[in-house]
Amino acid sequence: MNIQPATLSDQTQIKELHLSAFGEEENELVAQLAVELLSEPEVHALVATMDENIVGYAAFSPVRIEKHPDYRGYILGPLAVHPGFQKSGIGSALVNQGLEHLQKEHTDFVLVYGDPEYYGRFGFLVEPAESFIPPFKLEHPFGWQVIVWNPAASSPCQVRCVEPLNDPGLW
Numbered sequence: 001m002n003i004q005p006a007t008l009s010d011q012t013q014i015k016e017l018h019l020s021a022f023g024e025e026e027n028e029l030v031a032q033l034a035v036e037l038l039s040e041p042e043v044h045a046l047v048a049t050m051d052e053n054i055v056g057y058a059a060f061s062p063v064r065i066e067k068h069p070d071y072r073g074y075i076l077g078p079l080a081v082h083p084g085f086q087k088s089g090i091g092s093a094l095v096n097q098g099l100e101h102l103q104k105e106h107t108d109f110v111l112v113y114g115d116p117e118y119y120g121r122f123g124f125l126v127e128p129a130e131s132f133i134p135p136f137k138l139e140h141p142f143g144w145q146v147i148v149w150n151p152a153a154s155s156p157c158q159v160r161c162v163e164p165l166n167d168p169g170l171w
């Protein structure tokens, strides 16, 4: 398995990956998001490949903090591993590699909206995420989590995301 930056030429496989990994109620929306993020500047998107086939994807998009434009934050999502390759460490490898890259780039914090049982293993925490006001009302508030590397960045603040994430249906 290899992990490398995603490119626009990966978009067909990335779309198919998300259609197969997510349930029918959300897979079209998430697949569209995954593809749209490829064209956004500053998005750190990774693919995991096996024999040149894309089996996993993770995108880390920049977020903006109102009143503190100098803080550097990201949000992880979507994250997907092809159903035939799940539970073999691919999701963890994508998340860990992305976090390692962002930490080296002096990122202050990384948000995620997902299952704390899964994301907790990477250090994401629910409680400190209460300071970061999400851009939309959350359907599952318990899934809002953060890793804070710069404690100064965690005073109460409004989070703004890149355009593809500005769809209330994703939240």
Ligand SMILES: CC(C)(COP(=O)(O)OP(=O)(O)OC[C@H]1O[C@@H](n2cnc3c(N)ncnc32)[C@H](O)[C@@H]1OP(=O)(O)O)[C@@H](O)C(=O)NCCC(=O)NCCS
Binding pocket: 021, 022, 079, 080, 081, 082, 085, 086, 087, 088, 089, 090, 091, 092, 093, 113, 114, 115, 117, 118
């Ligand atoms: C979630 C997902 C990315 C994990 O990828 P993966 O490659 O299977 O994950 P890993 O192999 O690194 O880790 C597997 C572990 O995570 C656990 N896990 C997977 N999904 C989980 C979830 N939603 N909640 C809690 N634990 C989960 C597995 O049970 C396994 O546990 P173990 O290590 O104790 O055996 C993958 O299952 C997937 O694509 N799911 C469908 C899409 C999705 O839900 N994406 C996340 C959106 S927030």
